[in-house]
Amino acid sequence: MPVFPFQCNDSLRHNRSMANIRELDVNGTRRRIDADAGRTLLSVLREDLDLTGTKYGCGEGQCAACTVLIDGQPVRSCVTMVGAVAGKRIVTIEGLAPEGKLHAMQEAFLEADAMQCGYCTAGMILGAVALLRSNPNPSDAEIVSGMNGHICRCGTYPRIVRAIHAAAGKGGRA
């Protein structure tokens, strides 16, 4: 059988509290919401907070287009309940360049032309930022294993590997 690389984080997936969630810490700002704790973080980000840079791709944590950072860790927001992330620091692609100055990883993706349709790009960039935080200077093999849960259907994988190397060279874990 094919091997699928992504394992869901069960503590985030199944933490359902009955109360509605009233506030989220998103991109350094406290945002008022009123969302059932059992809703996915992806739908709250996109529908309630209008942060549409985070993408739906599969709804089962298989493609990682919906990746966001929770307390610095990459998480699939399509299988993460919003009740599990209240009080935690959430960073979406919109929070990576808040002052309009691109993050080194964003620059590296542009320089390597590491996208075609761009739909996977936000998730790829956040996954790559998290990878460099845990491993500032990864080998090719470490990038491949670290990023293998992300799908780029346009097949720009070799360019993404190049972009991650380039960003690592410039301290892209900032």
Place this chain on the structure above:
Amino acid sequence: MRRRDFFAAFGGGIAVLLVDDARAQQGGRGGMNRQMPQDVGAWLHIGEDGVVTAYTGKVEVGQNSRTSLTAAVAEELRVPVASVRFIMGDTALTPFDGGTSGSQTTPMMWPQIRRAAATAREMLLDLAAQKWNADRASISIANGKAASGSHTAGFGELTQGQKIVKTISANVPLTPATEWKVAGTSVPKIAGREMVTGAHKYPSDTKRPNMLHGKILYPPQFGAKLASLDQSAAEAMAGVKVVHEVLASPRAGFGGDVVGVAAPDAETASKAVAALRAEWTPAAAQPSSSDVYAYFKQNAEGEAAPGAGLITYTIAYIAHVPLEPRAAVAEWNNGKLTVWTGTQSPFGVRRELMAHFQLPEESVHVMMPDTGSGYGGKHQGDAAIEAAILAKAAGRPVQRNWTREEEMTWAYFRPGALIEVGGKANPDGAIAAWEFHNYNGGASALRTPYHVPNAREQFHQTKSPLRQGSYRCLAATANNFARECYMDDLAHSIGMDPLAFRLKNASNDDRLRAVMEAATERFGWANRKKTPNHGFGMAAGFEKGGHVATCVEIGVTNGAVKVLRVVEAFECGAVVNPEQLRNQVEGAIAMGLGGALFERVEFAGGKIASNRLSRYRVPRFADMPAIESVLLDRKDLTSAGAGECPIIGIAPAVGNAIFDATGQRVRSLPMAPQGLGGSASGTG
């Protein structure tokens, strides 16, 4: 838009309308665009503020046509790339277009938009000559300005107060490729910054005030018919509107009944659909993914091939899996319909909407934001029709974003195929006989590019149990797989090197020989040394105006095939953008690896089993070989499209390498869904 409204909308300035001679000769094309002349293929406007805006009905789905077309305008108008705005795929603003397919944007639209821009440049020269009473030859245009002696003026200053329209035909001379300064260079992706920051709004990101979320109740199997429906529980839910309508032209497998809901949020919409109580009349027995190949042959129209002595190849149905599933937002205002949707054919979607709602053309407006890929899979307007039906009933805008499961079940698939091949090679390497039959897959690349006397090549239409449609390079992948694998068998039968055998039989095609020579030279074909379970393969072909040759090196471990290295030479005339061409070539190889090794749609009883990414494997980082692309830049030839052809070489090259490594000839795509012969425990 009506011609007389053009300047009303855009103000003064220069407008160039390009008449597409080829399209004019085709006549009215069913009167699909009554507002603009049928024959206008492109237009371009330079406003009084100097802003250059170009318009095309083509769309951007990741193939980077927005960038290449923008570079074309910048080249001919002598302006910076950043100063050109491109409006694409908007049925109210852009010329009619038959759809973005067949790699036609570059060969068709690129020269048209260049001609429009070149004409505008000449008009600006005329205006500058008048303004300064100067000799036209003394005026230069560069960097968005006209200059002559001490005079300089921006384009806006030259056109101030005037409204000048010029209609041109397609014979305006263009800057030759050898003199290109912007075209032919690696202009960076337009809107790349919006993609890395998440700012770009894809179709599924569209939001409208008071928008509801729509969901459809799909049948439990293809062909099942709605027998009864109890919608009371769903209707009792707060804010939920239930809709039941009958489609004028039923979708294949879907039936005529559209049952759906519109709700304040997507979760409620899902719960409301779950609360619908429907009974279905089951469909008649249908073939499964394992017995469909016999079904193709049994149901072939006309005379089937005798089959005796022919070798059989099978090609599985595969799914496009665009990472952005189908999506649409529909909004009604005073009987007029506006739709934002991801489609390769905005004018085709408009036609579908006009037909369903019995509306005139001016009452339907379809817009296509740059979309999260298509690969030939987004030609139909299913999501748009669903959204529009729900929005009309709800009286509010409705978003209808398909789920992954819906995308992988209710879209359409690349056709499965049965292919039968026979032939014979003489001891000197000449092909003495050639017979080739494709059932259901399609006729693209049916004909061999090699010199063969008395070839018999036929495409046989038959029945398909699944809804099927176009896919990147259509049947060329299937037909090239069978042909190039069989070519290898023929070479082997006479003990000839596969490259030498192909070169000998491609004596009538210099371009094909050139890519074979380029790829094998870079690959080091002559020095390859196979060892047990480690082998090499090559393949070549042409399609959609491009020529491609692919060399691969693979290793086989416990039946698991790992592609280690790929060198692909590609030639598509004058190269428009080298870096983005390499990107397309690499991406096509990556995508092609999936169909070559493990992608297949599994189905039985009218149900798709492989309807999610956890059940349908697509290529990932770990599947990637080292890829080298060799671009042959033929500045003497017209530029052809590049989004498709580079995909056709990888599957047969890998198949030939498997044969080289193991002696095992695999004649089915995918070749190793669970390892060769099902022996591998995992290949991911």
